[in-house]
Amino acid sequence: MGDLLQAACAGDRRALSKLLSAVENGVESRASLGIPHNSGGGKIIGITGAPGVGKSCLVDCLLRTFSAADMRIAVLAVDPSSPLTGGALLGDRVRMQTADDDPNVFVRSLATRNQPGGLPVRLGLMAEVLVACGFDLVLVETVGSGQSEVRIVSVADRVLLVEGPARGDSIQAEKAGVLELADAIVVNKSDLEGAERVASDLRSALEITGNSPPVLLASARNDVGIEDLADLLLSLPSRSGASMARWRERLLTAWDAALLERGDLDEVLAGLEAGDFDADQWVTDRMEE
């Protein structure tokens, strides 16, 4: 399997694709591949925001811009799995026409497979494999998220929060959560009424912290503000104060992975359903083991 990594690093797309599947399905691990832990070099950028704010369309614009500068870019685009059937409809490629033609671009769609925090547990390693294979940037697009999904900081070196107009009044900008961890914020759909207002609400709310991330306006539809956004992402410093949160989310991700990959998980769930023991007690017992 080291062969796959070697072929992928040499530019073999099919080998890369098979390698990512092997990592996603747990056939390959960090140890088996010899991938070093991510040093936070800024190559992995998380893109998060509410459903429908235009994350995929912005990613498509960014792909075109970076590719024109002769950079190689990979995208991991996550969409939700059904909690009922485990199935998923992965539709991010519909918005990313660049994904189908451009030789500098590689896009892989992922389902959450019902992992906590909306991020597949092996997403981080998949992103690091792409960096190891020589991609200059790896964009990780999260599922459409709300205010408190911050798990992306466990994977990404930098986080871009996408906002849009008409998403509530200025109090929304004052709320705690992902706003505090974003390294940059872009208000998409700047062609629509209210976008300027949202940007200014965000700026004034974040200014008070004395640790304000840049807030940009852009329109993926009209290709406005994309160059500035692309330049910013290449030189964006990590926001101070986010470090502990990052480690907290990494720990939680590792913890969740260990739990979900237990061989006896189905039996444990059946036991809980049958009332043989309760969840708190079961966890306490495992901690003591």
Next chain:
Amino acid sequence: MRIVIAKPGLDGHDRGAKVVARALRDAGHEVIYTGLRRTPEQIVRTVLDEDADLLGISSLSGAHAFLFPRICELLREAGADEVVVFGGGIIPVDDREQLYGSGMRAIFGPGTTMAEMGDFCTAVEARRTAGEPSGVGEGGDWKWSGE
């Protein structure tokens, strides 16, 4: 399984493709939808990059006799022999033998139930597990006949 649902050619009718994508999602599969008006080359690249097990192609424009075999041929050229290809849309019965001959394993027309789509995928999964030929470049004469 991972399934790409694609719309090749200049055909704007995507309700069928979306319904199929939804049905396969509900049958527990991970479905990647390409959107409208993709070329055979773009569709093959999507299948390869997404490491899909199956490819479903939909056409209602009458261009299936060119587009479907072309996609099958490109998949084989790329070495993706194991990918299982099925089609749907408005495909006249007289045209179907040629499409099976090009490597396709099922053609679904109007009136197909969501349950049958799911059954087809289950049958493919069983054949793959058993090592029986079902991919576009694996030969054999198996095709879906509603078993």
